[in-house]
Amino acid sequence: MRRAFLIVLDGLRRDMVTPELTPTLMRLRERAEAFDAHRSVFPSATRVVSSCVSTGCYPAKHELAGNTMVLIEDGRLVAHDVGHPGFLQHKRKVTGRTLARPTMAERVAGIGGAAIYSNVSPGAAYAHDPDGHGTVFHRAGSFGPGRRPVTGWTADRITADAKGDRELAERFVADCVLGAAKPALGVLWLAEPDSSSHAYPLGSEAQLEAIRSADATLALVLEGIATARGQGDDILTLVASDHGHQTVKGVIDVDAELVKAGLKASMESGDVVAASNGTSVLVYVHPDHAARTAEIGAFLRSQPWAGETLGVDRMHEIGQAPLHGLAFAVSMAADEDANAHGIPGRSFAAKPAAGKPDRMNCGQHGGLARYEQSPFLMIAGGTFAAGTSRSTPTSAVDLAPTVLTHLGVTFDGLDGRALQTG
Ligand SMILES: [Zn+2]
Structure with a gap:
């Protein structure tokens, strides 16, 4: 069956993808197409990028304007931390909708569904599926179709660091990539190296170690995907970051x-x-x-x-x-x-x-400056050409149309465009 997996190494700058720091990504580059002018959105912030990835639209259309943003409530400007687990449900009460555009999770609900494993803020995790079409695993609460709480493994012990990333990745491989349920779309969003990049200077040993560990975690995920491909699945693998850092x-x-x-x-x-x-x-x-x-x-x-x-x-x-x-x-x-x-x-x-x-x-990060606007993107499988690179600008909003095209789902009204050629 046709499947797509998106793995995000949060906050990894494109110029820090190097043989020394990210050997797994360098190996992936040999069998993937690399997008060397890939950009984030504005604000270049995780909850916003998550919403742009899930909907294929910019904030003007999906209405999640920032990691923090204002809603007019009872005639007053009220500032909100969008990372809060209840924000999108609160926004639905105020405006009548969570995100104002359908997510990939909604669009693939009838063809195998989506499973999201996120190790960043609850708000960013739920932006992939605020209305409960697929399944979202997050320590703040895991929800299946109809937003019913998940029973069994629930991600509640996953920590927002390299160790938690690894545990989440192992679960993603075992259940989402290789498990019997076979969702059409699987998303794994790691906390590192973003978490350490906020806590330590860029280029310091602690920050570099977070990059190395995220790359090592990616290796075990790519191994799992290779096994699934060997079993006959037609898989599109997208590996990206959501923004860089200043x-x-x-x-x-x-x-x-x-x-x-x-x-x-x-x-x-x-x-x-x-x-x-x-x-x-x-x-x-x-x-x-x-x-x-x-x-x-x-x-x-x-x-x-x-x-x-x-x-x-x-x-x-x-x-x-x-x-x-x-x-x-x-x-x-x-x-x-x-x-x-x-x-x-x-x-x-x-x-x-x-x-x-x-x-x-x-x-x-959050602005329009050069390095926060220089995330990386590599895509393997489908019609993407191994070992090549593209220098035309691409954006986080292009991921949804690319995934949907691979899965054979028709769509219109997206800001992004499918990156398949030919
Ligand atoms: Zn981020």
Whole structure:
């Protein structure tokens, strides 16, 4: 039968795919097609990319605008951490829908279904299947069709580190790749090297070790897929990262800056809200205060920490729409300088309203800068040519149409395009 497997090594920069760090990926490259201009989306953040991968659409269509984002509720701007396990169900109550576009899990429900094994945030995991068409395994709760809780193995002991990645991968191979159920689509999303890239400087031994361990975990998955192929399955294997990383060169509290400039009433006020997305920020303006928008734009564009700042007139260029008062999409300012370990690309980060601020000199992502926008992608099987590479730009939204084409599922209305040629 036709099947597709997507394995994501979260946060691995394309320039860190090397013979020394990722021997498994280098071997895969010999029998896969590599996409050397692959890009993330905006914000280049895991929950957003997960939604773009699952729907084949940009945030303007699926409506998950950021890792943190605002919903207008009872006439107020309310900021949300999208990583929270209940966020998408809450969004359904507020807006009438979870993601506003069907997921791959929904589209393949009638031809074998989907199984998602995710070791990142609950919000990112459930973005693959928020309405319960397939099965999602995550430590915060595993759900099968109809969002009924899974019985038996439930991923509740899986830790968000290299050890947890390995256990999850072993389970993915045993149950999803080689088990009797044979879902048409299997997704395995590892926590590393992203988790360690936020905690340690890029290029430090601890960060490099996380890359090596993710690559070693990938080896056992590819072995399992080879066994399934030997048993006669026609398998498309996609191995990718969702974004890269920049080095944090400064942390800016954008809400505090707006208050100081007299453009926001107070830190807690609902007139203007800055939703941090790592090295980017989404700035929301309540409709009652829309008269202030031009002044806020002029302020943002004059700040040394703000890079590209797109207002309502241009946000379609990065796949965003002015939903729930979104007025500006800001990629924080970046440069090409190297960090202490010789890894180029530094950015300012926006301080999150809740939770820990970013660690100076460690990794972060979310914006449009070069290295956070340089994930990797390799595809093996189907019509993809072994040992070749393509230099035309591709995007996270291209994965769904590529998978659906392999599985023989027709679709329309996606932002991405199938990458099969001929
Ligand atoms: Zn990620």
